[in-house]
Amino acid sequence: MATQDDDTLTGPVPDPDAEPAPAELAHARRFAELVDKTLSGRTPPAMSADDRALLEVATVIRAAHGQLALAPGRQHAVVEDALRQAIGASPASASVAPIARARARRWAPWIVAGASTLVAAAAIALLWLRRPVQVHAPVARSVPEEWRSRPADPLIGPIAPERAGDAGTRIDAIFADRLDGFRARHLARGGKP
């Protein structure tokens, strides 16, 4: 069941000149106590959603207004750690990181990201610049010799002087031999050209 308190943020905005209602005054008092408790470190574990939202806004306004001071004990610890670091000793408090380490922590993600980007760029460049290797088809050495174009010397042999002009007979022999090779290859491929 919704109460008037639940409508603080979502209900109609009252006229600025209107007299505050008793419920409003009660809510304001209760919220003031809540703020006081929060500032003194005694924030109640449970509160309404509207109160929590208003409390966060109040905290932000207070922080933005400045003049926030650390607790004296905390101030003392920070100063002590800074002095220890200045003389080269390790800080007593683990919560205060050395300036160099803090810087490194701040830059580490960017350094890793930059290195990864460089690796990625190098990989892209590698893929881009690598040209595909010309894969030469191996010479078909298993092809029968008679299927191939080749010198006619083994077929003709030495030409006797008295047969020097008998080129017609020799061309017949060469043509017949090469035609046999072509037919053998043609038949071996199942009649395909």
Next chain:
Amino acid sequence: MKYVILAVALASGLALAGAGLAACSAERDSGARSEPRPATRIADPSEASDLIGQDLLIALAQAKNFHHKAKVYMTDGNLTAATASVRQILSLVFPPGAAEADDVRNDARALLAKLLMSQNQLDEAARAIDEGIAQSRRESFFVANLYTVRGEIHQARAAALDATGEPGKPAAADERHAAIAAFDHSIQINERLQKKLLEER
């Protein structure tokens, strides 16, 4: 926020580095594949560029036909037409790198030179032989045959010089020496090739 950036950068960096390494690995593997594997790979005949194809057969068939045509003209005694027919063999287009092209052309040049000799065109015959020898890319029995015909041309020149009488004797002797040198060259080529063929067997 900065931890989110860090996580994203780390993840992307690692992923891309992994991709790069994978690419390198794949490339190394492909490099290994480029090595010849004669024992395990059955070659696709279509991969070899030196296989006998229709282009080569067509060129050989044309050469054959021109030779037959020349033979018919020679039988008819029409040496001029026979010479023209043989010359056409020299302009045939063979597939690039076909070894038969040199052999067929050299054989045609030998026949061409013989035809020119029979028409008493010794200088033209010598030019045909010289061109054949100059254009040959390897030694062959056909090149040896060109040297044989060159020797015959020198012999014919010596005979022609002898016919001129005493003034032509010294030049005729030179031509005979040139003929002997050409025949010797032919014999040497034949011997080298026969030895090579025997070793290959």
